Amino acid sequence: MRDNLARKLALPPQEAATVTGIAGRVLRVRSGSGEFEARRAASCLLDPGLGDLVLLAHHERGSHVLAVLERDEEAPARLSADGDLEIAAASGRVTVSGRDGIDMLTPGEAVLAAGTARVSSQRADASIGVLNYLGDQVTAQVDRVKTVAQSVETVASRLVQRLDRAYRFIARSETVRAEYVEVEARAAYVVKSETTLMNSAALTKIDSSQIHLG
Template structure:
């Protein structure tokens, strides 16, 4: 370990100047300072991406020069946003605290790849929310929802469940064409009355068909 550190070059000194970015040459920048023009690289600590016309802090040393920071940018009020960039992945860590992202007009997360959120607990609070997803998969052990009104519009709905229980004050079903119920045992129980109306009514039993009541009216 000590041998590796000993073989690394040691910069003895650096001179700092203030200059203006006059050209962008790929990953390098052309900076005009009081002592001349230099081809500089952006320092790792300089996360603000320099643009043409920016006044920057330039460090001149034995191995070349680096742009340390962007000092001023003309026409920033109401213009394009300040862009933070890095040559590789960026990781923001707060091991002993929490991380807060705050903005007056909104926060956006944009990525052409995968966006993953892993947390012990996730809370979302908003006055209004909208979700547009091409395909969605939910896997969980329990789902509880409390809402005042739910409206669903779908071309096709399929539900598979081992047990389904519904407790309703009133239920209305409007079926335009046909409805089929296939079960091993069907029971319909009403406290007051059951009414079945149709142009044609067919009741058939393979072994037994029984009608029982205090009064039976036919016709």
């Protein structure tokens, strides 16, 4: 034990070392003083990689890697922490940018809470299994909307549509059930069918300046 203590006291407090092995947060490093097992310091968020030049600190409880000093420029950089990781700015803004893209991955829940949220993109693709939306108002201004669905159900207390032209192509049947139906055509109202049926329980009235049958 005295030999180990004397050896530790003989080591420099800090020195540069090269990473030769990785086992979780335990690193195998080689320096001018020899080879050591060192743990990543809590402040060393950048994951060391094989061959990286790191700053090694020796103390009475062992050795710790404080920081990554140099690494291959082509090697990716990864920030990690054992527990929860929070990035916060007491004042000002936080910006995350990437020249080639940004990926956000989690097997758990992703939460976005903001006073105002803005999304600006030339193209967006979304693949969602189940979407639940709760809001007070939706305003959309688009040039074209195309919807392909097996089933569409709309429930509303009031529906208003203002269209320049409307075309409906129904392959099989259409059913309308209402207490009161009014159709107003300024120029002409045309009904064409192989069979036309009109049933009224109380009254059927046709009023026109001219009526042609047959």
